[in-house]
Amino acid sequence: MPVPLWPAPEATAPVEAAVRLPGSKSVTNRALLLAALADGPGTVRLALRSRDTDLMAAALRSLGATLTSSEETVSGHDWHIVPGPVRGGVSIDVGLAGTVMRFVPPMAALATREVAFDGDPHARTRPMGPILAALRALGAEVTGDALPFTIRGPLSGGEVTLDASASSQLVSGLLLAAPRYDKGVTVRHSGPSVPSMPHIEMTVRMLRAAGVRVDDSEPDVWRVEPGPIAAGDLTVEPDLSNAAPFLAAALVTGGTVTIPGWPEETTQGGDALRELLPRMGAGVTRVSGDLRVTGGGHIEGVDADLHDVGELTPTIAALAALARSPSTLRGVAHLRGHETDRLAALATEINRLGGDVTETADGLVIRPRPLGAGTWHSYADHRMATAGAVIGLVVPGIQVEDISTTAKTLPEFARMWARMLGEGS
Template sequence: MSAWPAPFHAQPLNTSIRVPGSKSLTNRFIVLAALGDQPSVIREPLVARDTVLMVRALEAMGTGFEFYDNALFVYPGPLRGASIHAGLAGTVMRFLPAVATLANGDVEIDGDVAARVRPMDPVVRAIEQLDVLIDHGTNAAGQATLPVTVHGTGSVLGGRIGIDASASSQFISAMLLAAPRMESGLELRHTAGQIPSTPHLDMTVDVLRGSGIEVFTFPRDAGPVRPGHPAVRWLVLPGIPDVGNVEVEPDLSNAGAFLAAAMVTGGFVEIQNWPRITKQPGDQLRTILAQMGASVAMMAGRLQVKGPEQIEPIDLDMHDVGELVPTVAAVATFATGTSAIRNIGQLRGHETDRLSAITTELERLGGKAWVEDDDLFIEPRPLHGATLQTYEDHRMATFAAIIGLRVEGVSVENIATTSKTLPQFPQMWQDMVAGAAVVRANTADLPVEGPEGTASSPDPAPDNGATA
């Protein structure tokens, strides 16, 4: 596959962008709709590799789906055994083993080659605590990995379990989403370390409550959760989720690359339909970019960012918003001094080791970045063109595109990996640089990257989840 020449545009941009729905919300709604007992409608869902993989996996397990007029219709059915492909999608490979405990039959889950090194141990150990038999791969450290096979019997008692989610909040979300259909619900306790990406846990709880499920959260085993006191224990009462008719918010993390374009060019970018209140981690870009010198305003549901003449360096703990680090790191590359992005060790277990990837690719450009413990430091230097690697990681692809706006001669290996969450990205980026007044994501007839970089249609036709 030839490298994609990243558009160079050192002059200020001026554009309005409309991004498609949130991947995190779309996949949570899909799972809960599949666990209901009546049809649901998910409007404006994200249509991308990760969400198509979720649809096809649950379809193979017995759920019916139709996509019509930018709405996904979900028809729950009895869950059965299946052989499914999770790609490199964390939500699919981690949520579905928990869902598979409720299936009547064996559910085999595997993914791309790179998926077999991503952390899976906590969700496997949680399932074992539920007295459900699960087979799994094992890495050199003795921890569970893909592939896994869950031997479902059609029901799970539930009860009390402990889980170490210090590597990813997805392990807790997985168990919480399946918990309502357990006979006695679930009491889940986080047992060690600091949980990363807690806004995603808040999102999971909100989606459960919005579907009629009672969820109680407790910090340090006493009293309700308060700001600054994250939950360490969750109690989910048994019930049947009712997603109903719901609309998915725009994906604010995907919007980050376009906001970064305003930063690095000193231009103006507006994101349409920015939610006034949201649990998405991407909402914190408003504060982060302002700290870096941007002028940020909300006007009639539109987030407007005006890039500064000089980008200010930051010293910021981003443990809770780790998915934003590649975007913020790209902006920090052009700051007036050294930036420190702290407490982000969990990025080593993302689609790739993002700490290593960011430092390697900046050095390839002639820049300087290094890691100390779990902190990333970026010292701005004059950069030159190069072909940047993406490591099959969509955030590294957009990281490279942001750099390319300011550095002539940057090309991006496998830009198609952006299909994981934003298949339209290359065209949207080119339209932005070309000066289109309004850049929109068209959800019709999107190519969706399949396993190992192949392409397939977003139509969720039955195929036992073997392809994306």
């Protein structure tokens, strides 16, 4: 069956909009898992409801937790979670969600019966070997080194060394379940630098907020003490990475986009937009707790190390393709193991439209050229799809393949995009 094409709307005037974002996927899935392992019932408020978070909720239910949800509101979604004994004898679908495929197996290793994991076809190519080897070293029975695999516990914890250079989630997954292991866990990273360190900082902060003792004073070493995970209520921040295409629209069209409720302090990598976008020609201000981005009439190229904020690369690459000077994006070799090889995909799609992009070992060199109409392939990758929408604002005739893939983290993207452009209610 042919994949549907979405005609990317072209902006007819500078964008002037306030865009209210749903909750962070990264915070939501960490919060749901911690609540399922806590010492009593808890609530996760203003959570994101998307394919990735629904997969997490289904996985936690399979392992014995009870999750009930409120009705969706304009501000978000509330989950009430009652923990239960972690049980096995179940199969878990991880979809294409890195947080599910890497956070849930260490929890499943608390069960004494086998738990089977599988996911979407491309999920079987995503890096899983280091975390599965770590669980084996800690005492779990694990069959397989990638999806599909099975796990049987219990394990008591201890010290383990792994190479997490492919994904920070390999560390976070072990840390989140560690308080429930009899000996806790000490995780040592050995290898090239860990990407997306703000996501590990997010994990550590959320563990500490739940009363867990974590020592991260030694570089590349994280020690989690055994003990209870305190139940409570947590309110999820807006997803700042999902702000990227909307804020990029201000720069592309010379307009203004405001994101309400931008946190004053956060571990989300998307907060780096406050520093990156001014380097590309935007004006960025905070107004009464909101973030306001205004385009300056042109886009400047940028030389940027995105190692810690790789999820922003597709949007920054789209802006770079529309800039008036070249850009070099570095430090993101790990993006080859995401939903797709994002570096190859970005180079292919921009060049297909007439651009001039060269892949490097760890990034992209983008030399702006006039772009023309064509199909922008999404590769079942939500951030590729939104990057195509950004380019389509000023390049007529862009058709994005399978815009519905944005449901992974932003189910209402197409409607929100139209509303931002004044085309929807």
